Amino acid sequence: MMRAILTKKKLVLSNAHRFISITNLSRCISTLILAEHESGSIKPQTVSTVVAANHLGESSSVSLLLAGSGSSLQEAASQAASCHPSVSEVLVADSDRFEYPLAEPWAKLVDFVRQQRDYSHILASSSSFGKNILPRVAALLDVSPVTDVVKILGSNEFIRPIYAGNALCRVRYTGAGPCVLTIRTTSFPVTPITESKKATISQIDLSKFKEDAVSRSRYVGQSTQDTERPDLGSARVVITGGRALKSVENFKMIEKLAEKLGGAVGATRAAVDAGYVPNDLQVGQTGKIVAPELYMAFGVSGAIQHLAGIKDSKVIVAVNKDADAPIFQVADYGLVGDLFEVIPELLEKLPEKK
Amino acid sequence: HQTHKSAPLTNLRTMKILVAVKRVVDYAVKIRVKPDKTGVDTQNVKMSMNPFCEIALEEALRIKEAGFAKEVVAVSIGPPQCVDTLRTGLAMGADRGIHVEANSSFLPLTIAKILKSLADVENPGLIFLGKQAIDDDCNQTGQMVAALLGWPQATFASKVVVLDKDKQFATVDREVDGGLETLSVDLPAVITTDLRLNQPRYATLPNIMKAKSKPIKKMTLEDLKVDIKSDIEIVEVTEPKKRKSGVIVSSVDELIDKLKNEAHASLWNYYRFSGFGVDGGPAAKKLALKLNLANANLSSRLWVTLSNIEVRQASVTIVSLIAIGGVIFVIRKIFGAYLAVYFTIVSPILYDIYNNGPEDRYFSPFWIELFKISLQLQIFRSYKAKIMQSMRMDE
Numbered sequence: 162m163m164r165a166i167l168t169k170k171k172l173v174l175s176n177a178h179r180f181i182s183i184t185n186l187s188r189c190i191s192t193l194i195l196a197e198h199e200s201g202s203i204k205p206q207t208v209s210t211v212v213a214a215n216h217l218g219e220s221s222s223v224s225l226l227l228a229g230s231g232s233s234l235q236e237a238a239s240q241a242a243s244c245h246p247s248v249s250e251v252l253v254a255d256s257d258r259f260e261y262p263l264a265e266p267w268a269k270l271v272d273f274v275r276q277q278r279d280y281s282h283i284l285a286s287s288s289s290f291g292k293n294i295l296p297r298v299a300a301l302l303d304v305s306p307v308t309d310v311v312k313i314l315g316s317n318e319f320i321r322p323i324y325a326g327n328a329l330c331r332v333r334y335t336g337a338g339p340c341v342l343t344i345r346t347t348s349f350p351v352t353p354i355t356e357s358k359k360a361t362i363s364q365i366d367l368s369k370f371k372e373d374a375v376s377r378s379r380y381v382g383q384s385t386q387d388t389e390r391p392d393l394g395s396a397r398v399v400i401t402g403g404r405a406l407k408s409v410e411n412f413k414m415i416e417k418l419a420e421k422l423g424g425a426v427g428a429t430r431a432a433v434d435a436g437y438v439p440n441d442l443q444v445g446q447t448g449k450i451v452a453p454e455l456y457m458a459f460g461v462s463g464a465i466q467h468l469a470g471i472k473d474s475k476v477i478v479a480v481n482k483d484a485d486a487p488i489f490q491v492a493d494y495g496l497v498g499d500l501f502e503v504i505p506e507l508l509e510k511l512p513e514k515k
Numbered sequence: 516h517q518t519h520k521s522a523p524l525t526n527l528r529t530m531k532i533l534v535a536v537k538r539v540v541d542y543a544v545k546i547r548v549k550p551d552k553t554g555v556d557t558q559n560v561k562m563s564m565n566p567f568c569e570i571a572l573e574e575a576l577r578i579k580e581a582g583f584a585k586e587v588v589a590v591s592i593g594p595p596q597c598v599d600t601l602r603t604g605l606a607m608g609a610d611r612g613i614h615v616e617a618n619s620s621f622l623p624l625t626i627a628k629i630l631k632s633l634a635d636v637e638n639p640g641l642i643f644l645g646k647q648a649i650d651d652d653c654n655q656t657g658q659m660v661a662a663l664l665g666w667p668q669a670t671f672a673s674k675v676v677v678l679d680k681d682k683q684f685a686t687v688d689r690e691v692d693g694g695l696e697t698l699s700v701d702l703p704a705v706i707t708t709d710l711r712l713n714q715p716r717y718a719t720l721p722n723i724m725k726a727k728s729k730p731i732k733k734m735t736l737e738d739l740k741v742d743i744k745s746d747i748e749i750v751e752v753t754e755p756k757k758r759k760s761g762v763i764v765s766s767v768d769e770l771i772d773k774l775k776n777e778a779h780a781s782l783w784n785y786y787r788f789s790g791f792g793v794d795g796g797p798a799a800k801k802l803a804l805k806l807n808l809a810n811a812n813l814s815s816r817l818w819v820t821l822s823n824i825e826v827r828q829a830s831v832t833i834v835s836l837i838a839i840g841g842v843i844f845v846i847r848k849i850f851g852a853y854l855a856v857y858f859t860i861v862s863p864i865l866y867d868i869y870n871n872g873p874e875d876r877y878f879s880p881f882w883i884e885l886f887k888i889s890l891q892l893q894i895f896r897s898y899k900a901k902i903m904q905s906m907r908m909d910e
Contacts, residue, residue: 263698264658264668289691293670296623296655300662305624305747308653318750323651324546328555329753330651336746378667378700381686385694394692434711440673441694447647447710449692455774466542472755478770484763493761496770506767 190221190316191278195271195285195294197262198227201236203244205395206286209346211245214284216313216349224250224280225360228259228270242360245351251362258372261380262290266372268297273370275302280339281316287343287450288394299341306341307332311348316340325446325469346394347452347473386439391425393442398424399453399474401444404431405460405482405500412437414504415459421511427451429467445470459500463488480504530584530640530702532575534609535630536568536591538600539650552751555650564600567645569607571708573715574676575643576608583678584640586610590633592617592626598731605726606718612731615739623651624744627659632739634664639703641685646671646707657707667700673711678702 192214197204207225214223225241225248227234238253252274258266271283271294283298285291287309299306312320317334319342334340393399400422402415412432419426427444428437444451446466452473459480461467468491471477479492480503489495496503540546541561549556564572575587589604591597592615601612615629634642642661647654661668669676673695674688683702688695690709700706718726736743764770 264661264670268662289671289689292654293658293668296658297662297668299655300624300627300659303624303744305622305744306655307747308655322755323752324540324555325649325652326755327546328548329755331750331753333748333750334746335748338746378669378698378704381697381699383691383694383696430710439694440690440711441692446649446652465545472758476774477758477761478774489761489763491758491761493759494770494773495761495763496765496767497763503767507771510767510771 190218190281192217192221192223192282192284193271193274193280194223194225195267195283195291196225196227196237196241197286197288197290198229198234198237198241201233201240203237203241204286204288205351205392206288206291206346207241208244208351209349210284210286210344211247212351213310213313213342213344213346213349214282215247217282218316221247222249223247224252224278226252226254226271226274228254228256228267230255230257230260238362242362243357245354246356246358248358248360250360252365253362254365254367256367256370262294263378263380264294264297265378267294268301269372270370271298272301274365275339282340282342284342284344287345291343295341295343302338302341304336304338304341305334306343307334308343309345310342311345322469325465326472327465327469345450347450386441390419391423393425393427393444393449393451396425396451397454398422399427399444399451399456399471400424401427401429401456401458401461401471402432402437403429403459403461404435404437406432406437409437411501414501414508418457418504418508421508422455424453424455429461429464458488458492459504461488462486463491531586531588531637532578532584532641532643533630533634533637533639534568534572534575534587534589534604534643535626535645535656536572536589536600536604537565537645537648538562538591538593538597539565539648542566542649548752548754552753554749554752562596562600564603565645565648565650567647567649567708567710569645569715570710570712571643571645571706572604572607572609573713574672574706574708575641576716577713578641578676578678579608581678588613588637588639590615590630592621592629594618601731602726603718605729605731606723607716608722609729611729613734614731615734615736617736622744622747623653623655624659624746625741626656627663628741628744629736629739630656630660631663632741633734634660636739641703642666642705644705644707646709657705661705664703664705666704668705668707669698669700670707671709672706673709676706676712 194207194210194214196207198207211223211225214221227238227241229237234253234255238251242248242251254270254274259270275283283295285295292308296306296308307319307321309321310319311322311329314320314331317340318331319334320329320331322328323330391397398419400415400419402412406412406415412428416426426438426442427449428442430443430445430448432438433440433443433448441449443449444467446469448470450470450473454475455478456471456474456476457478457480458471461479461481462483463479463486468488472491476494477492479486479488479495480498480500481488481495482497482499484497539562540555540557541563544560546560547556548554572587572589575584578584579587587609588611589601589609590613591601591604594617597614601614605612613633615633630642642657644657644660646657657670658668669685669687669689671690672687673690677686679685684699685702685704685706686697686699687706688697690711762773764773
């Protein structure tokens with residue numbers, strides 16, 4: 162009889178456990194994603210963020226929030242509606258206030274939208290846009306955000322890199338408010354989409370949207386590089402030069418090699434500091450994180466901070482005069498030699514891209 | 516919730532700048548994850564001021580030295596050792612320090628709330644922070660302080676920040692993904708600093724001595740009426756997967772070879788010699804050319820139209836003929852004759868005999884090849900004969 166009682170207890174306990182997990186599942190996951198758009202189309206980082214949102218759980222609805230002004234916004238909205246089958250709705254905020262991605266009005270907008278519909282998760286990519294705006298959103302909502310997520314283990318458990326990627330921290334969000342995340346997009350690649358589904362597009366009523374009239378920030382200007390080369394963050398091949406290149410002229414060799422291989426150009430912090438290349442080419446812990454198929458580093462010593470940005474590359478090739486350079490410890494193929502001889506030889510011997 | 520409206524600044528010369536500095540593991544240290552996975556080992560490890568915080572403090576000092584501010588106050592939140600970090604800041608030139616006692620490591624949101632409370636007390640015109648701490652790499656605190664205060668923010672500042680004395684705003688260049696963006700922010704504002712903003716100064720010995728007498732005020736969370744927010748718990752800290760160790764190659768040729776054959780980098784899909792592919796590959800293409808030419812030539816000479824031979828079938832046939840012919844030649848004398856026939860017809864096509872005259876460079880290699888093969892086969896035959904002989908002798 163004791164056995165019967167014990168088994169009965171076990172049954173009750175296991176049933177209770179099942180009951181709890183069922184109630185967890187029934188908590189619906191609805192995600193709001195801060196979308197980035199440029200010249201009438203959604204940026205690939207936003208699509209990666211949608212892919213990440215799918216990892217949050219089974220029943221998830223994904224809404225994209227687009228803000229801006231004018232026809233390019235509406236074009237981007239219509240493109241966003243079919244950018245990924247998981248997108249259920251596109252919210253459009255059309256106003257001059259959002260012409261430039263300033264953190265103050267945008268954060269207020271997210272709060273405004275959230276007040277009208279309850280979201281369990283608010284996401285953005287870990288780009289300079291997302292990193293600038295989302296922590297501000299989190300503070301307005303009085304929640305702790307989780308930034309630079311590389312892996313999603315559940316609706317509230319994530320992995321993010323710390324110490325320049327030399328350690329991975331698994332965290333659990335235990336708060337009551339929405340879970341605010343920025344996603345490292347190189348960890349969530351976009352697979353080609355087979356089904357096409359068009360989401361609904363709704364214009365947000367901004368009549369009740371109030372903004373701070375007192376202390377503001379204003380957009381003055383920008384200087385961006387306009388190249389035909391692939392974007393550094395999403396290129397399949399990245400060729401990087403370090404300080405050993407010694408001049409802006411010499412960096413043209415790197416550019417030629419990148420062009421030959423159809424890749425993007427990257428640089429180390431030292432090269433950017435020395436003025437050989439503009440800052441948006443910097444790869445590393447505080448620059449861009451890249452994860453290409455092929456990463457070639459010329460004259461790069463391999464400082465911890467630089468390696469943080471390239472660890473997820475499939476194949477790393479390093480060329481350096483110094484056989485003891487730390488880069489050789491992470492490189493799959495290393496060549497100890499003078500890059501001023503190796504690069505011209507490579508340019509000569511590499512077959513043409515068909 | 517209420518937005519913070521600070522007292523209007525009548526004169527920038529009385530402006531205070533608050534700089535938050537964090538004590539972190541030194542950037543050059545190679546960190547180790549604790550075996551129990553609770554965190555990173557920070558015992559007996561060199562600690563310093565976060566490099567971005569140094570840059571933030573340096574910028575604040577430069578603004579004060581340019582006459583746009585009166586006082587630079589350094590703040591650090593953490594265990595008693597933070598006082599060392601504050602002393603470094605004072606040695607660099609900060610006027611006074613504030614140490615907020617906290618033993619556990621707080622989440623950025625709590626730090627932001629502490630800084631907000633301090634700002635309510637101190638009323639600074641600018642708050643400078645480093646864009647991120649190199650230990651947790653969060654990049655959140657500055658933005659959150661700005662939100663809690665309702666102040667504008669200029670994050671990832673590079674290039675010198677210029678203050679306008681009359682109009683009370685700052686012009687900031689920011690490093691963004693596409694390049695540089697310039698914003699102008701009304702004061703009071705929060706600015707987080709990026710790498711290229713400045714080169715922090717070293718603390719000189721006289722300044723280090725002076726720093727010993729500068730005041731450091733101690734405060735607690737109760738003083739500031741801040742509740743600790745702990746809505747994120749650390750489950751575990753692990754090491755990332757190590758990359759397989761690589762190889763050192765000795766030449767560019769070897770590198771290209773390895774990339775082609777070993778790396779399987781999809782890059783090389785562009786160049787790969789697809790063995791046969793759909794149409795037989797490059798080797799077959801050449802064969803097709805030769806076949807067609809030979810066909811044409813033969814038909815014209817023999818007044819017979821030879822049917823079109825499909826290249827793929829031809830290549831397969833040729834390969835198998837070589838194999839079979841060789842084997843049979845060794846075993847049976849008669850088939851050697853067949854092989855000779857094969858050699859006279861097929862190989863010439865391969866070696867372009869019909870299309871080239873004796874002066875062409877393809878001509879002689881054919882005969883050399885033919886000679887080589889027949890020689891090898893003769894040797895095989897003699898070996899076979901010897902074996903047969905020895906077997907007969909054994910019987």
